[in-house]
Amino acid sequence: AQSVSQHNHHVILSEAASLELGCNYSYGGTVNLFWYVQYPGQHLQLLLKYFSGDPLVKGIKGFEAEFIKSKFSFNLRKPSVQWSDTAEYFCAVSPYGGSQGNLIFGKGTKLSVKP
Amino acid sequence: DAGVTQSPTHLIKTRGQQVTLRCSPKSGHDTVSWYQQALGQGPQFIFQYYEEEERQRGNFPDRFSGHQFPNYSSELNVNALLLGDSALYLCASRWTALSGGYTFGSGTRLTVV
Numbered sequence: 132a133q134s135v136s137q138h139n140h141h142v143i144l145s146e147a148a149s150l151e152l153g154c155n156y157s158y159g160g161t162v163n164l165f166w167y168v169q170y171p172g173q174h175l176q177l178l179l180k181y182f183s184g185d186p187l188v189k190g191i192k193g194f195e196a197e198f199i200k201s202k203f204s205f206n207l208r209k210p211s212v213q214w215s216d217t218a219e220y221f222c223a224v225s226p227y228g229g230s231q232g233n234l235i236f237g238k239g240t241k242l243s244v245k246p
Numbered sequence: 247d248a249g250v251t252q253s254p255t256h257l258i259k260t261r262g263q264q265v266t267l268r269c270s271p272k273s274g275h276d277t278v279s280w281y282q283q284a285l286g287q288g289p290q291f292i293f294q295y296y297e298e299e300e301r302q303r304g305n306f307p308d309r310f311s312g313h314q315f316p317n318y319s320s321e322l323n324v325n326a327l328l329l330g331d332s333a334l335y336l337c338a339s340r341w342t343a344l345s346g347g348y349t350f351g352s353g354t355r356l357t358v359v
Contacts, residue, residue: 135288165347174250175289175336175350221288233279233302234338234348236288 133158137237152207154222164205165223214246250351267322271339278320281336
């Protein structure tokens, strides 16, 4: 069965620290990849997505992610976090070929940024 | 503003009852998916509707059913509620013709007692 693994359940950082959240998926075919963020009390919002092309994807709010096909990974990075980045982050995969495809989510990583 | 509207925001039901949750997709979106998010977990795909038909379904029992109306809005119905159905139910929409991620609503928090 297809699955998505997020390595860290809870990450605590100080402001200005660098961030990397791990995401691995298990699916042999082509996939579309997403990172969603859920700020406290708010709905899931799309941070960035990868469909094809340059494996380094830039998203909103200074986030980026790198797709490494050989490692089945799509890690999220940010050079310098801010207190406002405190949120829960979800990696999601959609098997390619279903333009109506569903999303398979990881369990999420809670990020707490200390001011 | 999420763009996707869900109602109600909170709901408490008794075990064995039936519940209907509603979703209005973002303007211009024609595909609606439903997800269940249990506490501490990522969202799990329930099913997806496009052109008023269920197109894909996740690993959920037949107690979970849905409907999509001509205006693209959708309902999720759950029969014979179990305590384990307590969760946040999310609706997500997209425009099938345009590549992109789904837009999610804020969800309906269902508590079964």
